[in-house]
Amino acid sequence: MDGTKAGLNTREEFRTQKPKIGKNSNLAKLMEEGKNAETVYREKGTGKKRDFKAEEEMSEQEKLKKEEELKHYKVWNKGKKQLDDRKNNVRKFTP
Secondary structure, eight states: OSSSSSSSSHHHHHHHHHHHHHHSSHHHHHHHHTTTTTOBBOOOTTBBOOOOOOOOOOHHHHHHHHHHHHHHEEEHHHHHHHHHHHHHHHHHHHO
């Protein structure tokens, strides 16, 4: 298959065949292909490729959503009805 002699080899025969093995082997070809390849990052559980740009966009959207929720919680924690009543009272009594 790889052009080397099968069976019992002497040292000299092995040394002459050794360079052929390194150049012609599939492993050498795979290593050559992968030298300039880009690193692939995968998810731990599923093994799918990660898309960092999409993850960054999602995190920005989540941040905006959390900020909106915090604004609502500030109103809700004080009591929405009470805040409305206070605004109405201020409007009534200011000239």
